[in-house]
Amino acid sequence: MAATKTADAAKRRTGFAVLGFTRGDDPVDSNQEMSIIHNVPKTPEQWLEEAVPQKKQGIFKLFLGYAPGVGKTFNMLSEGIRRYSRGEDVVIGVVETHGRTGIAELASKLETVPRRAIEYKGTGFEEMDVDGILSRKPAVALVDELAHTNIEGSKYPKRYQDVIELLDAGIDVLSTMNVQHIESQVPAVLNITGIQVRETVPDWVMQKVNEIVLADLTPEALQTRMRRGDIYPLDRAERALGHFFKPGNLIALRELALQQVARAVDRSLESYLEKQGLAANLALRERIAVCASSSPAAQYLIARAARMAQRVDGELYIIYVDIGTDESPQDQRSLAQNLRFGENFGGKILRAKGKSVAEEVAKLVREKHITQVVFGRSAQTGLRKYLYLSAIHKFLRDAPAVDVHIVTQEMK
Numbered sequence: 001m002a003a004t005k006t007a008d009a010a011k012r013r014t015g016f017a018v019l020g021f022t023r024g025d026d027p028v029d030s031n032q033e034m035s036i037i038h039n040v041p042k043t044p045e046q047w048l049e050e051a052v053p054q055k056k057q058g059i060f061k062l063f064l065g066y067a068p069g070v071g072k073t074f075n076m077l078s079e080g081i082r083r084y085s086r087g088e089d090v091v092i093g094v095v096e097t098h099g100r101t102g103i104a105e106l107a108s109k110l111e112t113v114p115r116r117a118i119e120y121k122g123t124g125f126e127e128m129d130v131d132g133i134l135s136r137k138p139a140v141a142l143v144d145e146l147a148h149t150n151i152e153g154s155k156y157p158k159r160y161q162d163v164i165e166l167l168d169a170g171i172d173v174l175s176t177m178n179v180q181h182i183e184s185q186v187p188a189v190l191n192i193t194g195i196q197v198r199e200t201v202p203d204w205v206m207q208k209v210n211e212i213v214l215a216d217l218t219p220e221a222l223q224t225r226m227r228r229g230d231i232y233p234l235d236r237a238e239r240a241l242g243h244f245f246k247p248g249n250l251i252a253l254r255e256l257a258l259q260q261v262a263r264a265v266d267r268s269l270e271s272y273l274e275k276q277g278l279a280a281n282l283a284l285r286e287r288i289a290v291c292a293s294s295s296p297a298a299q300y301l302i303a304r305a306a307r308m309a310q311r312v313d314g315e316l317y318i319i320y321v322d323i324g325t326d327e328s329p330q331d332q333r334s335l336a337q338n339l340r341f342g343e344n345f346g347g348k349i350l351r352a353k354g355k356s357v358a359e360e361v362a363k364l365v366r367e368k369h370i371t372q373v374v375f376g377r378s379a380q381t382g383l384r385k386y387l388y389l390s391a392i393h394k395f396l397r398d399a400p401a402v403d404v405h406i407v408t409q410e411m412k
Helices: 002-014 044-051 072-085 101-107 130-136 159-168 183-193 219-228 234-241 247-275 298-311 329-344 357-367 382-398
Strands: 060-065 090-094 116-120 123-127 140-143 172-178 211-214 287-291 315-322 348-353 372-377 403-408
Touching: 060 072, 060 247, 072 090, 072 101, 072 140, 072 172, 090 130, 090 159, 130 159, 140 159, 159 172, 183 247, 183 298, 211 247, 219 234, 219 247, 247 298, 287 298, 287 357, 298 315, 298 329, 298 372, 298 403, 315 329, 315 357, 329 348, 348 357, 357 382, 372 382, 382 403
Parallel strands: 060 172, 060 211, 090 140, 140 172, 287 315, 287 372, 315 348, 372 403
Antiparallel strands: 116 123
C-alpha cells in the first residue's frame, strides 16, 4: 500500500508513468518487475502533442496543368513558402528543377529531405525517400511530378503510391501533374497529339485529391516562354514547338485540364449541398453503360464513356455480352485487359451470356436502371453495317427509355 501511494503521489507531482502495479490497491507482485520511466518532466511541446487530436488523414492538394511550363511547380513552391512563413512545418520531398534557376531559387528557401540513393544496372539514381519524410514527420510535404515512375529498388513502383503513404500518416501533400497523365485521358491525348503517354495515374487516385488548383497559361504565352528558353534549352525549344507544343495540341489539352477542374468543383458543390441537407434538390445520379468487347478499340470507347460519367458525376458500367465469338486465348486476354481498364475508372462490370447482344444489353439496362448507353461504331460497309444497324434498332425496340450514344471507335 505504501509503495502504491508513493507511486500515485509521484504521478500527481510529475505526470510520470509507473508500470508494474496490479489493479486497484492490490500489492505489487514480488515476481513482477516494476519499471519507472526516468524522472524527467515532459516538455510543453510533448503535453501539447498529447492534448491536440491527431489528424487521421493528410490533405491532398494537386496543382494541375496541361503542359510543361505552365507554372505547376512554381505555384506549389510558392504555396509551400507561404505556409512556412505562417509557421507550418514544410519540407520538400522532391522537386524537379530541370535546370530552371527560378525553381531552384524557390526550392532553396525550404528544407529538403535528402533523396535516397539507388543503384540500378550499375548506374546511380536518386528517388524521394519516403521513410525519411515519415521519420522527419513534417506537417506538409511537397512532392513534384505525381505520375513519376520510381526506379526499380524503390519502396513503391509509382510516386503516387509514395504520396498515399504520406497522406495515410497524416501529412499534407502538395503535388503537381499534367492532365495527360490521368489514365482516363490517355486515349484522348493520343488522338490529339499522336503521343502515347506511358506514365499514368489511376482515376481512383484523383478521387483522393481534396483540392485541385489549375496552373494555367494561355497557349500563346506558353509558346513565348518556350521561345525564350524558359522551359527547355533553346536547341530543344524549336523542335518542341513543331511537335507537342503546336497551338492545336495546347488548346485541346488546356480544355481537358479545364474540364477536369470543373468536375472537381461540381463534386465540391454537391458535397457541400449534401452536408447542408440540400441533397434532395439535386438531380438523380446518371448511370452510364458502355458495351465492351475484346477489340483493342474498346479501350477508347470505355475511356470516352468514363469521361462522360465524370462530367455528370455519374456511375459507370461496362457491359460485356458473351455470344461465343471471343473463344481464342488472344481474345480472352484482350477482353480481360479491356475490363481491367474499365475497372481502373471505377466502372462496374456487368456480364451476360446469350445469342443477341441487343437483347441482353436491353435486359441489363432495365435491371440496373441505366440512363445512358454508349455503343461503338466501326467504319463498316455491306452486310456488317446492316447487321450493326439491325442490332441497334432491336435494342431501341426492347430497351426502356434511355439515351443512346453512338461513338466512332476508330483510332487516329
